[in-house]
Amino acid sequence: MSVIYNRVALIGLGLIASSMFWAMKRGGLAAEVTGYARSQATRDTARRIGLCDRVCDTAIEAVQDADLIVLCVPVGAMGPVMAEIAPHLKPGATVSDVGSVKKSVIEAVAPHIPAGVHFVPTHPMAGTEHSGPESGFATLFDNRWCLIVPDGADEDATARLEDFWHALGAKTERMDVQHHDLVCAVVSHIPHLIAYTMVGVADDLNRVSDQEVIKFSAAGFRDFTRIAASDPTMWRDVFLTNKEATLEILGRFTEELFALQRAIRTGDGDQLFDYFTRTRAIRRGIIDAGQDTAAPDFGRGGGKAAE
Ligand SMILES: NC(=O)c1ccc[n+]([C@@H]2O[C@H](COP(=O)([O-])OP(=O)(O)OC[C@H]3O[C@@H](n4cnc5c(N)ncnc54)[C@H](O)[C@@H]3O)[C@@H](O)[C@H]2O)c1
Ligand SMILES: O=C(O)C(=O)C[C@]1(C(=O)O)C=C[C@@H](O)C=C1
Numbered sequence: 001m002s003v004i005y006n007r008v009a010l011i012g013l014g015l016i017a018s019s020m021f022w023a024m025k026r027g028g029l030a031a032e033v034t035g036y037a038r039s040q041a042t043r044d045t046a047r048r049i050g051l052c053d054r055v056c057d058t059a060i061e062a063v064q065d066a067d068l069i070v071l072c073v074p075v076g077a078m079g080p081v082m083a084e085i086a087p088h089l090k091p092g093a094t095v096s097d098v099g100s101v102k103k104s105v106i107e108a109v110a111p112h113i114p115a116g117v118h119f120v121p122t123h124p125m126a127g128t129e130h131s132g133p134e135s136g137f138a139t140l141f142d143n144r145w146c147l148i149v150p151d152g153a154d155e156d157a158t159a160r161l162e163d164f165w166h167a168l169g170a171k172t173e174r175m176d177v178q179h180h181d182l183v184c185a186v187v188s189h190i191p192h193l194i195a196y197t198m199v200g201v202a203d204d205l206n207r208v209s210d211q212e213v214i215k216f217s218a219a220g221f222r223d224f225t226r227i228a229a230s231d232p233t234m235w236r237d238v239f240l241t242n243k244e245a246t247l248e249i250l251g252r253f254t255e256e257l258f259a260l261q262r263a264i265r266t267g268d269g270d271q272l273f274d275y276f277t278r279t280r281a282i283r284r285g286i287i288d289a290g291q292d293t294a295a296p297d298f299g300r301g302g303g304k305a306a307e
Pocket of ligand 2: 187
């Protein structure tokens, strides 16, 4: 593959940025990748494991002369970061972000975009419960969707960013802002909230049942604990910024839960059976469509190994 952007700057060096870096290295997609993270410890780790060609001590230095700048920080930090780097961007550059919520990010970032600079929001639908600079791997985006939310962005800049995501291994689909936030509330945000809640409930019970809840938990509950181990800052920001859509879906979820609660109380086996049959078919549909990702490769898959 060949260089798509000469210089790429990654702001925030966690799971998504580090996976992007290793995937860029795998494909030779950028001549130079610079990186910046807020904490000295993260920058030190990045330097130690060879994450980024150059780790900078300021965001301003990292974006100097960059053709593509990707904001990979928690959703609530996107606006302040953008305000800081805005005066230092090269005319013609593209700014993008990988935030899990789009409406609030666009509202926070777009007002700071200077004339002559493009802004093309994206959202890779790939991740793990791990975070930080050492958690990334080159194959994270392979065959996964990356949602592109141009929201009126320049067509050439959008098409080039789509080529970039294809070269990172992803499939892309363009989506309207509101629709994005609603879809993600259904397929990602509320499932995380449910997992957090279920593990919290089990933890409460654990105190009265002498470790039994954890001791005897099998695969189902363990899947919940994996999701509930996801980064607290990231997920706090998701719920604070996608309030409308998550409350809407949570309302529907609660209604269904009450219906199932009633079926259990009244002994309505047919209702339970029909419901579970319908949901089982959804799982089978996901597998048939090749969307089920088995255990991901947590090695860096072609990038430099950690020391
Ligand atoms: N984890 C996932 O599954 C996933 C998937 C898709 C998109 N996203 C989105 O991608 C973004 C990054 O998520 P991640 O999983 O890589 O997170 P992460 O916690 O692994 O990394 C975030 C990085 O941003 C840095 N950071 C935090 N605040 C900052 C600030 N103000 N200035 C500079 N750096 C700052 C942190 O130090 C860290 O290096 C988030 O917006 C998240 O919503 C996450
Ligand atoms: O695979 C996981 O562990 C994830 O949580 C990834 C996941 C998701 O919910 O699917 C999490 C947040 C994102 O914004 C996109 C993807």
